[in-house]
Amino acid sequence: MNSIKRYAGLLWMIMGPVAIFYLIRTAAEEITKKPVIDTKIQWIVFVVIFIPIAIGIMVFGWYALKGEYDHLPESSAELED
């Protein structure tokens, strides 16, 4: 099970940049198609919000790959670095 968790980490790491690329490409297409202020704001909000989340899933994938989730903490003391 732990090796599946680690290998899946690669998938989550790849998902981040793919999501960012798809998001920016769609935003550019939609803004070009309909360059009104509503469309611009909507897509700027989407891009601004989802880029940190996409970075978050890359970090999650990195932790998974490094085996950080092989064992989940059972007490708060284990959460300390």
Place this chain on the structure above:
Amino acid sequence: MKPTSIRSVILASSVGTLIEWYDFYIFGSLATVIANQFFPKTNPTAALLSTLATFAAGFIVRPFGALVFGRLGDLIGRKYTFLLTLIIMGASTFAIGLIPSYENIGVFAPIIILILRLLQGLALGGEYGGAATYVAEHAPANRRGYFTSWIQTTATLGLFLSLGIILITRNSLDSDTAKSIAKFNEWGWRIPFLLSIVLVGVSIYIRLKMKESPLFAKLKDEGKTSVNPLKESFAHRGNLKMVLLALFGATMGQGVVWYTGQFYAQSFIENVCKIDFEQSRTILIWAILFATPFFVVFGKWSDKVGRKWIMLTGMFLAIVTYRPLFDQLFAISDTDTKRELITRKEINTKLIPISNTGNSLRTVTSTRHYKEGIRLVEIKTDTLYAEPGKVTLRPDIRTSKLLNDGNYRWMIIIVFIMILYVTMVYGPIAAFLVELFPTKIRYTSMSLPYHIGNGVFGGLTPFIATLLTTIYTGDRLVGLYYPIIIAAVCLIIGVLYVSNKIDPNVND
């Protein structure tokens, strides 16, 4: 803790949270009316502020509220923080009900509304984490899921309350329904906002009588509270990995299931199925009413079998059944596949002269009846010109369908099933989140993944789903791919990485 004491803890927390959700939803439910009063499309600045009010409050400000008030809750305590969020929410909502319209004070009106809406978003971002933490820190380990599930009912009940109060107000301002709706659109929409102050007042009174969470009070007495909750929550690898797990393995999927079942379903029934305004809302109201007790059922059950599999089963069922369920909603209302009773067709034409022009405003109302019990009403409005050969190029056409009892009940059942999934993913999640994090940074740590999952992933569901239907026009259900894909990713992460173990000790 005595049963009466824990009951008052739950009551104080739940009533306040319910009112905060009510306050937040009435703005969303009355968005069209508010837009007419404050955001005229003819003024570009006002239109810009309108878009900001819609997007910023729901998606940007809520996570910020989670950080601001989460930090405060871990520094000064749960009680005063969620009292503060309630006061901010109540005052902002009441103030919205008092703002003069754009006609009276010009561009100041939309600016003030935007500021108040942002305050609402901030307050909501801070409320939930405080209420869930407060109840969980009073609850015994073996009943944590059950007690916190009462908090989980509040978001849905807040929506129920907002829909109910809006419908009642809309229909009770005049004995003539049409006049009553006109009065509501003119000034009656303010009543649900103003009413909030009474509800908030009662809730503040109840909350003031409560004591601080015993776990937080103990930490404070021992001088062990966090000095920098934000740093400890998000800059320490050990805790950050649990924040990320909470977001990608639970709250992200929960958010999209929540908003699909309760908001996208309503939008689909109204805009795609074209069901009548009141019927589309009462369908949701009935479905919510029947489904709400299941938040408590699944919360209680999670104390016995663990949180993980109940939440993930809800996500799995949503993934595999959303398309057939929405397809069925459409099929019920699809008049192309129904047999029209041609002899019962009614057409009424009304002409209102437009002064000094010789032209008239023509309204043609045609009503078609179908054997399966559906009534389709089409109202076409155009100008009848005196000049021969001149016609209105784009007449305004509005259609709405009225369902008979059988079809109406069938739609309630379908929406009920979708809200049942909501109760599965949402009922146990407060206990799940509370158990992931230590007391000293619990408020901050659980609030952020909750509001990104619920506010960002969930809140964007209606927009992204509708957007997909405008990009890929061949499939009317294409919008469902957004919640299905997000829930599927969350399900896989949840299955692989989330533990089903109930933490016996949240005191640490």
